[in-house]
Amino acid sequence: MVWNKLRAHHAATADRRFETLLDAARAADFSATAGDMRLDYAKTNIDADARGLLFDLLDQTGVAAKRDAMFTGAPINDTEGRAVLHTALRNLDGGPVLVDGSDVMPAVLDTLDRMADFASAVRDGAYKGQGGKITDVVNIGIGGSDLGPAMAARALAPYHDGPRCHFVSNVDPADIAGVLRHCDPATTLVIVASKTFTTIETMTNARTAQAWMAQSVSDTGAQFAALSTAADKTAAFGIDPARIFGFADWVGGRYSLWGPIGLSLMIAIGPDAFRAFLRGAQAMDVHFRAADWYENLPALLAVVGIWHNQICGYPTRAVLPYDNNLSRLPAYLQQLEMESNGKGVAMDGSDLPVASGPVVWGEPGTNGQHAFYQLIHQGTGVVPCEFLVAARGHEDDLHHQHQLLVANCLAQSEALMRGRSLDEARAKIADKFTGEELDRQARHRVFTGNRPSVTIAYPQLTPFVLGQIIALYEHRVFVEGVVLGLNSYDQWGVELGKELATALQPVVEGSTGAEGKDASTAALVGFLRQNGV
Numbered sequence: 001m002v003w004n005k006l007r008a009h010h011a012a013t014a015d016r017r018f019e020t021l022l023d024a025a026r027a028a029d030f031s032a033t034a035g036d037m038r039l040d041y042a043k044t045n046i047d048a049d050a051r052g053l054l055f056d057l058l059d060q061t062g063v064a065a066k067r068d069a070m071f072t073g074a075p076i077n078d079t080e081g082r083a084v085l086h087t088a089l090r091n092l093d094g095g096p097v098l099v100d101g102s103d104v105m106p107a108v109l110d111t112l113d114r115m116a117d118f119a120s121a122v123r124d125g126a127y128k129g130q131g132g133k134i135t136d137v138v139n140i141g142i143g144g145s146d147l148g149p150a151m152a153a154r155a156l157a158p159y160h161d162g163p164r165c166h167f168v169s170n171v172d173p174a175d176i177a178g179v180l181r182h183c184d185p186a187t188t189l190v191i192v193a194s195k196t197f198t199t200i201e202t203m204t205n206a207r208t209a210q211a212w213m214a215q216s217v218s219d220t221g222a223q224f225a226a227l228s229t230a231a232d233k234t235a236a237f238g239i240d241p242a243r244i245f246g247f248a249d250w251v252g253g254r255y256s257l258w259g260p261i262g263l264s265l266m267i268a269i270g271p272d273a274f275r276a277f278l279r280g281a282q283a284m285d286v287h288f289r290a291a292d293w294y295e296n297l298p299a300l301l302a303v304v305g306i307w308h309n310q311i312c313g314y315p316t317r318a319v320l321p322y323d324n325n326l327s328r329l330p331a332y333l334q335q336l337e338m339e340s341n342g343k344g345v346a347m348d349g350s351d352l353p354v355a356s357g358p359v360v361w362g363e364p365g366t367n368g369q370h371a372f373y374q375l376i377h378q379g380t381g382v383v384p385c386e387f388l389v390a391a392r393g394h395e396d397d398l399h400h401q402h403q404l405l406v407a408n409c410l411a412q413s414e415a416l417m418r419g420r421s422l423d424e425a426r427a428k429i430a431d432k433f434t435g436e437e438l439d440r441q442a443r444h445r446v447f448t449g450n451r452p453s454v455t456i457a458y459p460q461l462t463p464f465v466l467g468q469i470i471a472l473y474e475h476r477v478f479v480e481g482v483v484l485g486l487n488s489y490d491q492w493g494v495e496l497g498k499e500l501a502t503a504l505q506p507v508v509e510g511s512t513g514a515e516g517k518d519a520s521t522a523a524l525v526g527f528l529r530q531n532g533v
Contacts, residue, residue: 002057003310003354009050010311017450018045019417032295034287037458037468039297041304043417044384044452045312054303055293057483063299066482071289073099073250077489078347083250084489086474087285089258090278090467094286099250107248108259115245115263116271118225122189123162123267129223131186134163138179139264140209141193142169142201144253145227147335149193149264151328152257152277155466158325158394159269163189167264168209171201176208185213191225191264195247197233200502206237227260252489254335255474273463280467288475298475304454305480308384309358318376319362321388322409323461326469329388330362333473340477340488347485356484362386366408377415377447385453387413388469392460409455419449508533 022042030042030051046054058064070076073083088097088108096103121127122134139149146169153165166179180188190209194202206224213220221238228234229246245260257265258278266274288298308314319330341357363371365387376383389409393402420428425442433441456472458465481488506512507525514522 002053002060006050006053006057006307006311009053010045010307013045013047013050014312016045018043018452019449021047022417032291032297032300034291034297034472035283035468037297037456037465037472039300039454039456041300041454043413044304044307044454045450046304046307050307051303054307057306058293058299058303058479061483061485063479063482067289067478070478071097071285073097073104077250077252077487079487079490079492082489084252084255085248085250086252086255086258087281089247089251089256090281090285090471092275092278092282094282099248104248104250111245111247111260115260115266116274118243118245119162119263119266119271119274123270127189129187129189130217130219131184133187134189135187136164136166136183137162137189137191137264137267138166138168138183138209139191139193140168140176140202140205141227141261142199143335143339144256145169145193145199145202145261147328147332148254148257149262151326151332152262152265152466152470153268154328155325155461156265156269156273156277156463159273159463162268162270165264165268168205169201171204173208176205180209180212185216185223188213189223189225189267191227192234192237192239193227193261195227195229195249195253197226197228197230197237200498210237225263227263254339257470269463277463277467280462280464281471282467283464284468284471284475288471298472299479301454301472301476302479302483304384305358305476306483308452310354310484312382313355314382314384315355315358316381316383317358317360318383318385319360319388320365320368320385320412321362322365322405323388323390323393324364325394325461326388327364329469330360332470333362334360336473337477339491339494341481341484341486342493343486345486347487352484352486354484356486357480365412366405369408369412373412376451382451385413385416385451387453387455389455389457390460390465391457394460413453413455415447415449416451416453417449419447419451420445422446 027042031038031040066076070084071087073085075081075083077084083099085097085099085104088104091097091105097105125133127134146167150167168176168179192202192206210220213223217223224239225243226234226239227245231244234244245263247256247259251259258281262274288296293299305317319333321329337357337360343356344352346352376385387409389406422442425445426438428445429441430438477488507514510529514525
């Protein structure tokens with residue numbers, strides 16, 4: 001069994017200093033490129049034998065066949081009986097994609113054209129709202145309807161030449177109040193992103209925005225657009241069908257940025273830049289389908305993740321973009337990876353026999369270096385790190401400062417690998433201490449090293465490159481899910497909390513009692529009601 005062979009290989013090599021493996025040949029062999037993007041995984045303990053076994057795992061679990069089934073519209077989300085076709089949303093010139101015998105591409109491209117027409121009208125002032133010109137766009141959503149566009153809008157801030165974009169997701173009233181405080185109702189477009197138009201947090205915020213707008217705007221519906229398939233509910237809200245953009249049930253929320261959910265991004269950067277974003281993702285799709293495992297970036301990133309989590313047992317994964325515009329990428333990947341592969345049941349309904357995935361977290365460098373890197377370097381646990389870095393920023397007059405950023409990124413991965421021995425630590429402070437105190441002080445300065453990382457490097461964070469990065473991680477999640485034998489495209493784990501929240505609301509409001517609730521919950525409700533909830 002390949003899993004057992006991998007575990008045995010890890011046990012036999014776990015104490016090896018992988019720095020000793022690293023020479024020019026390994027640096028070339030344990031890296032790969034897709035277009036102008038480079039993935040380096042040479043600073044890990046994966047050797048040729050481990051990599052071969054990991055590729056055997058891909059073959060034995062049928063990753064290639066499942067990949068082809070996904071791209072051709074087969075219902076691989078079999079707990080919900082759906083195809084998984086977010087890739088169709090960026091299939092700009094890839095030919096037909098069939099679902100139940102029907103080509104979905106004409107409708108996809110028609111919706112993209114409608115989005116482009118509306119975005120252009122907002123940007124050039126043809127769509128005026130009731131204040132003469134739209135100056136602000138407020139996207140109201142949650143989960144995939146917020147994290148994707150909010151992350152991408154921040155990432156592509158250098159390309160913004162349209163109205164200001166704001167994002168509201170939390171039902172905490174502080175979120176929407178903080179955004180609307182800086183907007184004018186007459187010049188604000190509100191986009192409500194909810195496929196069913198029933199998501200409680202989104203619709204609560206949408207009604208709050210509607211009431212805010214009604215204070216100074218006669219026709220509130222004229223200032224709203226909807227990303228939804230619920231035509232009856234959007235009509236009841238007063239939104240013209242011309243400003244409603246729907247998407248099929250074969251597009252999951254956390255994979256939906258490429259279509260109507262990306263409308264706010266398109267308004268911010270323009271239709272041409274948005275299409276470049278789609279083309280970057282499409283390029284990664286083509287690479288994922290065509291490249292062999294040794295050159296396949298999503299497959300390589302996936303097997304590195306499997307090695308570190310399921311084989312080595314490292315429970316977390318840090319995503320560390322040395323690109324401040326990617327500050328929301330770790331949060332986006334938390335949902336993408338943990339909601340997709342945070343499962344305990346295999347496709348056949350049996351208990352999953354291996355760990356289902358790591359906790360994903362992170363922050364941009366260099367901020368993290370002055371916060372949690374202490375634990376990464378000297379803590380007792382190992383945290384595999386994924387660094388992202390661009391050769392160039394967008395501030396040409398500050399290129400020297402960007403070079404400092406790049407140096408920090410490369411230094412961190414080197415430091416994680418090399419560490420510092422006790423003898424090196426002693427030598428570093430021998431002019432300050434002697435005897436037992438020298439030894440004591442030196443031990444505080446030891447870095448064990450041998451801590452793995454991968455680095456994703458690219459020329460500059462453009463719309464095309466951002467599309468590549470997001471698609472790379474999407475396909476990584478897919479590969480890991482197939483290998484683990486789970487369904488990456490449902491999310492039943494979010495349902496129970498929603499159901500209980502609905503039942504608890506009247507208890508919190510005081511219209512019903514707390515009978516039937518556990519003692520802890522009942523006591524907390526009592527305390528919060530005593531204090532004004």
